[in-house]
Amino acid sequence: MRAHLLALLTSVSLAAHADVEIDGVKYASAFKLDGKSLQLNGAATKTNKIGIRNFSVAVYAGEKGRSASALLAAPGPKRIAYKFLRPVMADGMRFLTRGVEANLARADFVKALGGVARLGAILGGHPTFAEGDSFTIDYQPGLGTFLAINGQRDAEPIKEPEFFKAMLLIWVGDKPVDPKMKAGILGG
Numbered sequence: 001m002r003a004h005l006l007a008l009l010t011s012v013s014l015a016a017h018a019d020v021e022i023d024g025v026k027y028a029s030a031f032k033l034d035g036k037s038l039q040l041n042g043a044a045t046k047t048n049k050i051g052i053r054n055f056s057v058a059v060y061a062g063e064k065g066r067s068a069s070a071l072l073a074a075p076g077p078k079r080i081a082y083k084f085l086r087p088v089m090a091d092g093m094r095f096l097t098r099g100v101e102a103n104l105a106r107a108d109f110v111k112a113l114g115g116v117a118r119l120g121a122i123l124g125g126h127p128t129f130a131e132g133d134s135f136t137i138d139y140q141p142g143l144g145t146f147l148a149i150n151g152q153r154d155a156e157p158i159k160e161p162e163f164f165k166a167m168l169l170i171w172v173g174d175k176p177v178d179p180k181m182k183a184g185i186l187g188g
Contacts, residue, residue, distance in 0.1 A: 022184065025056045025083055033077045034140045036062055041071065044171075044184030045085070053085045055129070057171055059185050066186050068172040072165055075141075080167055082135040090123040099170030099177040108162045115145065115163030122147055122154060139164035 019026045023045040030039045043058035060079040065071035071078070100116055101109060126149050129135065138146045144157030145164045158164075169176075176182045 022058075023053075023056060025085070027058050027081075031060070033060075033079060033138060034143075036076045038062055038077065038079060039064065041065060042185045042187040044178075044181035046178055046181060054088050055082050055084045057082055057181065057185060059168065059171070064187060068169055068174075071168060071172065071186075077141065078139045078164065078168075080137040080171075084129040084131060084133045084135075086131050088129045090127050090129065093123060095177045096167075096170055099173070099175075100166040102175040102177075103169035103173030104162070104166055108165065111160050111162040112166040115158035115160055116166065118154075118158055119147065122149070137164065137167050 020029050020040060021027075022043040025043065025045065027040050027043055030037055032038070038060040039062070041059045041061050041064055043056055045056045046054050048054055058079075058081045059071065060081065061071055061074040062076040062078075063070075063074040065074055096119070097116060100112060104112060133150055134148075135150075136146075136148045138148070138153075139161075140146065140157070144159045144161075145167075146157050147154045171177065171185050172182050
């Protein structure tokens with residue numbers, strides 16, 4: 001009986017953190033960041049003009065949010081995770097800057113500029129993302145936003161909270177870079 005109960009508890013625990021598949025890409029349904037549990041809010045895949053899948057974007061938070069403001073207001077850490085589905089040149093991600101400009105008020109844009117410049121420097125040092133590469137943007141309250149390529153975290157966080165807000169609004173703001181992706185990321 002005890003062995004049966006242990007097996008049942010183990011399967012429930014594994015099911016709670018099982019992978020989910022969205023647009024043919026597997027994501028962890030939940031994980032821990034900074035000791036806090038995060039759950040997958042949603043994900044979507046970015047395609048180029050001829051329909052070739054470039055990368056996917058997933059957003060994790062402590063609480064599900066069906067709007068940008070709800071996600072930003074969710075307490076605790078948050079993650080934006082990119083998975084590259086084919087080789088992509090880092091300079092091809094210039095849309096990030098355009099998305100920041102389109103979605104932030106001027107005052108927040110000015111506050112986020114240092115982080116945007118740092119992001120540019122990090123991407124400049126990693127000119128190409130290969131198929132299977134990952135890029136994460138982790139917001140940890142009180143510490144800042146950490147950038148990581150293939151799990152290698154940049155040592156210094158970006159302190160301005162407006163930077164994470166800027167990175168999130170690229171996808172779920174009033175003027176998202178790809179309106180089709182917004183619904184998927186918001187759990188559509």
